[in-house]
Amino acid sequence: MHDLVATDRERGLKKGLTKRQVIMISLGGAIGTSLFLSSGVALGYAGPSVLISYAIAGFIALAMVFSLSEMAVVHPTAGSFGTYAETYLSLWAAFVVRYTYWFAQVIATGFEAVAAGIYMTYWFPEAPVWIWSLGFAAIVIYVNCRSVSNFGAVEYWFAFIKVTAIVLFIIIGFANIVGFGVKPVGLGNLYQLPGGFLPHGLKGMWMAVILGALSFVGIEVIAVTSAEVPNPEKAIPAALRTMALRLFLFYVLALAIVAAVIPWTQTGGSVTVAQSPFVKVLAHTGIPGAAGIMNFVVISAALSGMNTNVYLCSRMLFSLSRGGYAPRILGRLSVSGTPVAATFLSGGCILLAASLAKLTPRAYSYLQGVALFGAIIVWMSILLCHFRFRQVHKAADLPVQMPFFPAMQIAGLGLLTAVLVTMGLDHDWNLSWIVGVPWLILLSVAYFIWKKVKAPPGGPMTHKAASSLARP
Numbered sequence: 001m002h003d004l005v006a007t008d009r010e011r012g013l014k015k016g017l018t019k020r021q022v023i024m025i026s027l028g029g030a031i032g033t034s035l036f037l038s039s040g041v042a043l044g045y046a047g048p049s050v051l052i053s054y055a056i057a058g059f060i061a062l063a064m065v066f067s068l069s070e071m072a073v074v075h076p077t078a079g080s081f082g083t084y085a086e087t088y089l090s091l092w093a094a095f096v097v098r099y100t101y102w103f104a105q106v107i108a109t110g111f112e113a114v115a116a117g118i119y120m121t122y123w124f125p126e127a128p129v130w131i132w133s134l135g136f137a138a139i140v141i142y143v144n145c146r147s148v149s150n151f152g153a154v155e156y157w158f159a160f161i162k163v164t165a166i167v168l169f170i171i172i173g174f175a176n177i178v179g180f181g182v183k184p185v186g187l188g189n190l191y192q193l194p195g196g197f198l199p200h201g202l203k204g205m206w207m208a209v210i211l212g213a214l215s216f217v218g219i220e221v222i223a224v225t226s227a228e229v230p231n232p233e234k235a236i237p238a239a240l241r242t243m244a245l246r247l248f249l250f251y252v253l254a255l256a257i258v259a260a261v262i263p264w265t266q267t268g269g270s271v272t273v274a275q276s277p278f279v280k281v282l283a284h285t286g287i288p289g290a291a292g293i294m295n296f297v298v299i300s301a302a303l304s305g306m307n308t309n310v311y312l313c314s315r316m317l318f319s320l321s322r323g324g325y326a327p328r329i330l331g332r333l334s335v336s337g338t339p340v341a342a343t344f345l346s347g348g349c350i351l352l353a354a355s356l357a358k359l360t361p362r363a364y365s366y367l368q369g370v371a372l373f374g375a376i377i378v379w380m381s382i383l384l385c386h387f388r389f390r391q392v393h394k395a396a397d398l399p400v401q402m403p404f405f406p407a408m409q410i411a412g413l414g415l416l417t418a419v420l421v422t423m424g425l426d427h428d429w430n431l432s433w434i435v436g437v438p439w440l441i442l443l444s445v446a447y448f449i450w451k452k453v454k455a456p457p458g459g460p461m462t463h464k465a466a467s468s469l470a471r472p
Contacts, residue, residue, distance in 0.1 A: 015270050017229045021152035022236070024159040025221055025308065031162045031250050036298040038211045038368065039255055047199035047264040048190040054251045056415065057212025062292035063412030065219050066402035067386035072223035073236050073400045074393065080223040081382045082239075082319050083420045088388035089381070095325055095447040096440065097381045102316040103439065104374025106346060109309040110353025111367035113137045116302035122279065122295045125131040133354040140306040141347035144202055144314060147336035151311055158304035165297035166250050172290070173257030173281060181446035189255075189263050199264070206422065210429065213419055214368055215251065217375040220382070224315050248388065255279065306350075313346035314339050325450065369429050373420070381414050383409045 017025070042050045068081060074100040077083045080413055082101065086094030116136045117129035124132075143154050177185050191197050222236060227236045261281045276298045276351030282411060283291035318339040353367060385401075386409060402408065423429040 006038060012255060017152045017225055017235075019032075019157045022222070022225050022229050024156045024163075025152065031159070031166065031301060031304075034277045035254070036250060036278050036301050038214060039258065042208040042211035043255075043259060043264045043277065045200065045211070046205045047193070047195060047197070048197045048259045048263075049205040050208045050212075050259065051256055053205050053208035054212040054215070054255060056209050057216055058251060060213060060379070060412050060415050060419075061216035061219055063408040064382050065222065066391075067409060068220055068223045068382050069236050070398060070400050070402050071325060071386060071389050074389075074398065076229075076236075077213060080315075080319075081378060081385065082316060082323075084385040084389070085381055086323065088385045088392070089449070090232065091325065092444070092447050094323065095450070096443045097324065097378055098316055098320050098323075098445050100374045100440070101378045102313055102320070102346070104217075104371045104378065105309045105313045105316070106349045107353055107367050107374070109137070109306050109313065109370040111371060112302045112305040112309065113350070113354035116299055116306070117298045119276065119295055120282055120304065121278070122292070130355060131361065133249045134351060136303060136306065137347070137350050137354045138399055140303060140310050141343065141350070143307060144310045144343045144347075144456070145338060145340050147338060149153075154249050155307055156306060158300055158307060161297060161300045162304060163250075165294065165300075166254055169278060169282070170249075170253055170257055171262055172287070175256075176281075177257070177260050185261050187260050193263055193265065207426070209314050209415075210372065210423060211378070212251075213416075214372045218305065218308060218312075220378075224312055228336050253277075258435075281374060292405070310343065310346060310350065313350070314343040317342035342408070366431055369423065370434035370435045373423065373432035374439075376420050377436075380413060383413050383416075 012261065039050070042053060071084050072080065075083060075087070082094055085097045110133075113133040113136050114129060117132035120127065120132040121129065125212035144151055164414050169392055177187065179185075193199065200207075225235075237345035258277050258281055260371065262277060264278070276295070278298060279291050279294045282294045317326060317330045321339075330339065330345065332339070332341060334340045390405060395405070424433040
């Protein structure tokens with residue numbers, strides 16, 4: 001079968017990730033700069049109703065990740081949703097999805113790097129953001145050029161720092177609200193400010209869904225790691241089982257603390273981001289050094305997001321190469337089983353994206369919009385693949401089954417379409433269409449040229465060629 005060939009040609013990657021690391025990496029993918037920094041913009045759009053916005057975005061993410069996990073257990077490949085598009089949709093879809101995801105993750109890593117540079121201005125206000133951005137990008141590229149077990153260990157501790165910090169943040173914030181040791185803040189900021197709970201109406205609440213969706217980009221890393229974990233049929237469901245609880249705890253509850261402690265009018269309202277609202281909350285508590293510690297945590301979160309994104313970029317280029325869609329050198333593995341050439345190429349493009357911080361103070365906003373456009377296209381393809389997957393496979397035979405099929409997929413596709421249309425119509429987000437639509441057209445043209453000129457007679461890379469590349 002087509003999917004078996006795709007799985008086999010991507011062999012050679014080391015099974016160097018543990019179940020514990022996969023669970024933490026999935027956490028790291030769901031907790032990033034978009035929570036710690038972009039949530040301030042989301043609060044500016046929606047005020048306290050941002051809690052509903054992130055709940056809607058969380059539902060979309062769950063629909064996607066449940067579908068993806070179901071397929072990942074059956075087809076554990078580095079190409080993940082790119083391979084599934086090839087198997088269940090078409091070669092054109094596979095080509096577009098893989099390259100679009102690679103492009104989106106390059107851009108996403110660029111805005112994570114810019115965010116890390118913005119965070120550093122808390123301590124070094126005079127230092128240019130772009131210097132920090134490029135330096136941090138170089139560090140994570142180096143980490144990803146080493147073995148996958150090294151990547152897993154680094155990402156485990158990054159994720160551990162983030163999880164621990166958010167739990168402590170929620171505890172400290174709750175104490176601040178009810179008055180344990182300090183004057184109680186209460187919940188008045190959620191409904192007593194001008195406009196109440198919905199200060200900008202349903203439109204503002206819906207606009208914040210865009211930021212919420214951006215926050216959850218990265219949780220698809222669960223499926224990509226399936227090729228490098230010894231027992232994906234156990235590790236992937238374990239990472240999935242508590243996803244709903246984690247999404248609620250780390251997003252809705254943490255944002256509720258932010259909205260309750262700091263008036264929403266002081267946390268956002270502009271597409272230009274200056275400081276994490278999480279840092280502002282801890283500065284408000286009066287605990288000595290708390291804001292500085294939180295700033296260190298959000299820098300760790302940005303580095304974690306960058307680290308995961310570089311991993312995703314390199315594996316997607318690796319999959320493209322093994323599928324015959326990209327130069328063969330990108331499919332070669334080092335002795336440690338790492339696609340170093342794919343990592344370096346992705347890294348060079350990431351450095352270019354991060355360097356945008358030197359050209360405009362709105363670099364972060366521009367990059368996140370373009371990255372989200374690509375991610376939404378990929379998420380929609382995952383949901384479409386899952387429809388076809390369920391037609392081929394009987395639900396009773398699946399090791400992991402998604403609940404509420406197909407209602408969740410239909411709702412997810414509808415919401416993603418609505419988010420995409422909203423971005424195209426809004427002047428703060430329409431750059432995503434200005435860049436994204438020509439990108440899709442360019443990819444489609446490139447595919448048909450590739451199909452006519454470069455594609456081997458038997459389709460994508462042959463089993464024999466893939467086997468030769470699997471050996472370092």
